[in-house]
Amino acid sequence: MTVRTLTLDGEPVSAREDETILDLCREHGVPLPTLCHLEGLSAVGACRLCLVEVKGSPRLQPACTLRAEEGMEITTSSDRLRRYRRQLVELLLAERSHVCAVCVANGRCELQEVAAAVGVDHVRYPYRHPVTALDASHPRFVLDQGRCILCTRCVRVCDEIEGAHTWDVAGRGAGARVVSDLASPWGRSDSCTACGKCVQVCPTGALFEQLQPAGGGVKRREFLTFRTRAREQGPWGR
């Protein structure tokens, strides 16, 4: 395995060839907000919160999908990045209907945490409050599209780990929605095994358990850790 050397906010660091910039940031304690990324799932670069500056490239790039390359000069924090991150989170909040006071995730919500971390104290965009129905047809779980940020963690965990591929994203732009099977009610889905992994990985209150609607939304993600460990330590390989 070749080792690459590059700089992270001016500090020289070294990386294995399979490491991403986000991996490096975590390794070196460089704070970087993320939402769609979750250790144990594939990276998709959907939320754009982890954008970094790469010297010589006019485009900002998501650290979660960016492989470390020899000689890269990465900046994780600048006025421009801070401005963008804050705007992104504000847009996420304005896009649907987030009423934290009555949300199952209140106090444990990754969107809230990230909003606090990037300094969102108010939202400068008008709230869109789209009309979104609750899908409570599943006997154990509920989907509230009003709190979905389209991170696709649910889609990935269901496909990559459970192997059911119940979830997908349908529609485009502001009309995009996660859907189960071919946009049929979740409770009538043939593919769903009711394992609940999607609920456990959802960063917000969009997916929750019927029995935990009132602030009790504790996420259980041990299964992801087992998988990552097993991979790292060999027995599963890739």
Add this chain to the structure above:
Amino acid sequence: MSQRLVIDPVTRIEGHARITIQLGDDGEVADARFHVTEFRGFERFCEGRSFRELPAITSRICGICPVSHELASARACDALLAVDVPDAAKALRKLVNLAQLVQSHALSFFHLSSPDWILGYDSDPARRNVLGLAEARPELARQGIRLRQWGQQVIEAVAGRRVHPGWAVPGGVARPLSAAARERILAGLPEALATARQTLGWFAGTAADHQEEARVFGNFPSLFMAMVGPEGELEHTDGKLRFVDERGAVLADQVEPRDHRAWIGEAVEPWSYLKFPYYLKHGYPGGLYRVGPLARLNCCARAGTPLADEALAGFRQLGRGAVLSSFHAHHARLVEILYAVERIEQLLADPGILSDEVCAVALRSRRRAVGACEAPRGTLFHDYEVDRDGLVERVDLLIATGQNNLAMNRTVAQIARHYLSGQRLEEGLLNRVEAGIRAFDPCLSCSTHAAGKMAMVVELLGGQGELLDAATR
């Protein structure tokens, strides 16, 4: 030409209100109306949500009595699940409801109303509040503040968070009570009990000074409704309904809250967004009934705890048959505080209250359900209909202040008749109208949940009855 005088706003009640006093052609008070102007549309907000979220959502209706809404809602949800709530959960819900009663009554009595008596109705309004009280009667103010704090601490010890606990859930409660929390509650209990006894003794002793208010502040015959236990004892959480008349005779007993629509009609008046509930059999407005502390003490056969039973006997001396003056609601609150403290001690003495079986888990099995409890201000009903997935189709809330609205109108008219001279709103009258309404401890933010549209007219009428100004929103 008839004339109208408008008093606006009533201070020191939660939310906002507008009052119209209607003079007849003879210049005498013909009628009075207490308009509620704040509108929060919570019923609409609940539609389309999962019923399991309703205890948490509806507990946001009112910042003053979140616990009551949460409990009424959780009880309606229990009924949707058709489960037996475990005993420990029932006891814990009672405990929290009683603690809520203590803190809310303490707020009403000490903070909001006692300045009127201690400092005088006509004292400087800037001082006629809890700060003025703290100067004039530091010990009383301190006791009141500490009693209220204890009530809040009990809620916190059991339910976790003081405001908006999110703790009562369909089928039970979210967490068992820890032994440490029980000890914390018990540690403060003797002081709470002492304050309750002492304040009751003091206030009962001042009855002679309050004869005029007792005569004028909402003193008229009416029916009363409250929840009672199986033997007619006081019960704030888990009981059935009883109606009594002005003589104290029982008109209906052990009425299931889910059948309340068969007993209570709701009249609509063009001038208000509140609906006007009445005892159906007696028609509108003859079926006027009151709810709240006065009604609970008039309805119950006994309190059910030793000291409160004694206090209840003393309270009953204030009337023949039922106690009719709403001014005596203040006294009733003190009796209820005493009851609540004693009952909390009883509930905590049962080792079963520490059981960790606190929630029955089930799928939705009914489509319609009603939950009720006694909120500090009176009986509260949550009436839900859900679809097959448990999504809310209809939410109807019947709230204490709404049920007392007719009685409040009558109280204002009675006070105006007594204190109004000529066509001017003198300070003295205004102060007494406010005090009369405060006897009901109305909580206005949640009593205006009803109508579908919002159109508010604010009127300013001159001494000649001519309209000087009007604002519509």
